[in-house]
Amino acid sequence: MAGDLPEVVKKEETGGLKVKITGKTHVKPVKKLDRKECQLVTFDLPYLAFYYNQKLLLYGDNGGEVRFPEMVEKLKDGLETVLEPFHQLAGRLGKDKDGVFRVEYDNDMEGVEVAEAVADDVCIADLVAEEGTATLKELIPYNGILNLEGLQRPLMAVQLTKLKDGVAMGCAFNHAVLDGTATWHFMSSWAEICRGAQDISVAPFLERTKARNTRVKLDITLPPEPAAANGDSKEAAAAAPPLREKVFKFTEAAIDKIKTKVNSTNPPSDGSNPFSTFQSLSVHIWRHVTQARNLKPEDITVFTVFADCRKRVDPPMPESYFGNLIQAIFTGTAAGLLLMNPPEFGAGVIQKAIVSHNTAAIDQRNKEWESAPKIFQFKDAGMNCVAVGSSPRFKVYDVDFGWGKPESVRSGCNNRFDGMMYLYQGKDGGRSIDVEISLEEEAMARLEKDKEFLMEN
Template identity: 75%
Template sequence: MAEEADKVTKVKITSKTHVRPSKTIGKNECQLVTFDLPYVAFYYNQKLLIYGGGQDEFKENVEKLKEGLKVVLEDFYQLAGRLGKDDEGVFRVEYDDEMDGVEVSEAVADEISVGDLTVEEGTGALKDLIPYNGILNLEGLRRPLLAIQLTKLKDGLAMGLAFNHAILDGTATWHFMSSWAQICTGSPSISAQPFLERTKVRDTRMKLDLSLPPDPVAASAESNGEAKQQEPKLREKVFRFPESAVDKIKSTVNANPPPDGAKPFSTFQSLAVHVWRHVTHARNLRPEDYTVFTVFADCRKRVEPPMPETYFGNLIQAIFTVTAAGLLSANPPEFGALLIQKAIDAHDAKAIDARNKEWEQSPKVFQFKDAGVNCVAVGSSPRFKVYDVDFGFGKPESVRSGSNNRFDGMVYLYQGKSGGRSIDVEITLEASAMERLENDKEFLMEV
């Protein structure tokens, strides 16, 4: 680990610029809605794409990326804006042509190779390659809503991104990324325009009494040491399930369908219960301990009227399932899968509306502990075509989440690098539980 830490120090920022849309947009304001506001106190959502090659033409590639960014921001101009509040204290996205735009940093890490970064363990080596570590979305009142760091590696290029989670979710993030790649590979326009009218899904004006925290850079030196001593040691690891393993997990869960004529379990439900059961076992919970499964579900097709896939903003809600650890472990996997399936199916337009009304009566920003006790919380989705994001110098060798928004039990699902139905499962767990999970042959599908 000392060697890894040493490599982290060898990332040197060489320049920092800002990129605005290439055409005049004018002044534009768009209020945040009930789906956005709970995430104001989350951290910026970080992604890292590692590309092999491209380092020899690094300067040319950076310029090409910036030129493409200028064009794609004509449609996604909200990312070049700032958070603001109107006279009544309602949060909104504000844009005008005088704003700085998107922050783009260039960096050099000539001693770090692609191979160093595609290991499955940890995020320590990734931290200096992604901007805005430990920065709250609320900071968008004084910082760009999107920050990008392009780092020249020994044999490749790293693209680290920090998106303000108060203004967009995963579906919107990857819509932007694929659109930017389209422009960079010669398309005159993007194939799907973002739908920017948030108030079409909910037009409730909510005031949150949140003030901007002190600048974290100034406060970090004295606060970090104490906080880190109190927190349990966490580890992050990517578990790669090839499509043969995914198919086996799904067929096992569906081998004994519930007697009440429930529909077959989906790939997601099957993999979700596989992870939930084995993480619960790795935690050595008592039979009577509760464990919560949480999924941040896309609601674009669930709301009434349905919103287009290109809706730009947050249109996700957390869906919770709870049971006793002993019940989850003692019963076959279809027991947990049915709990998850019923919770997801019940989250229809009526349930979404009820959740929104409940939140609007007593607004509360999310904190990690809200995911539930002994939780397994799933974000991202293998539906996102992350390995198709090709800017003209090849497809990514690896796609990872940064160190922000991680806690014991956080899981990110990604399309598998090996393609097909393969899925990469990125898990954060307390260190001793992670060690037990790593040695669980049934979880790893080695038996």
């Protein structure tokens, strides 16, 4: 661990939190490990031009019973232990002699960056009520940092901020190294150690070349001004319509009602399977967002989902596979067809795209990419799109480090664009789902007033 840095105050010019960074250290695996290298594969490489994936978890201090210094030390001690099996997160991006990207780890590397901060005048309730990310980004590290910058900086960073009545844990993960399933496997394992476990219950499966072993050389360098690519420059800000974020909370009863409506033709007339909760909620959002955008009937609208391929590849990979094993699935239709038909029409479009993305389709997609590699940008999701990241399958509210479950789980401001949404399990548990979505301001204003979308009628 390194020494503290001088105190720095981070404050947005307008409406930001007053957050004081009081120190910064680096955490390595508690045991020294031999140098390790792991090739990035076709499932990883397209995300080099995305930004670090950000998560924010808010925890209460149980009425002052849990003190911030003790929380920080417990988290650092647990991190030292859990980084032994998850050592890749303590490494850096590198390239081998042939120019193939890989994750490199050795004991001379700094490890995971951990910043400590204070925002004593901020309450958890204020942050839970916050709908946008402009304020929350002060609590999360690596805003506007491209994954490619993992060549020069840690692959994981944490900011622990003392609040008036709790702690904010902001995490940034290099998305070229791991996907959502791997992220929450790591988080739950870290929490497990902090609760007193001697070892984690499920070790990560680190042999990512078992899923794909084609070596792809990429000639990609950092842009001169990565901040401008994230819309932070005045020119970019002027060109891009302003976005708003909002969290819509769907109760278990609302989810059941949506699913029942979409499956009202039962069995489906075309012989397909009943629509899942995910497909039912997705078409509900897709239709109402399309309506809120006031698209013309002939305008094409695209639905995009980043699908987990662990069970779809041959041979299948374990759930504990550590890396990216996702692919973007794109499907679309005319706005008029989506809105004039009953919801099962759109659900069928989504279901067909998901079902058809089988082993052969995944292999074909990989071969096409390997023959002509394309580095995606985070907003390459399609026209008038609704794109789904994260999954309500992830047990985000079970990440308990020893002082209770989180009060709220959110995504940061990175990788946001018009139509991007994150699905999380609701805090109430069961089948409740939180939908965190970014839209242009006018469309968001119309969506907020849509009683049918909100399930208020």
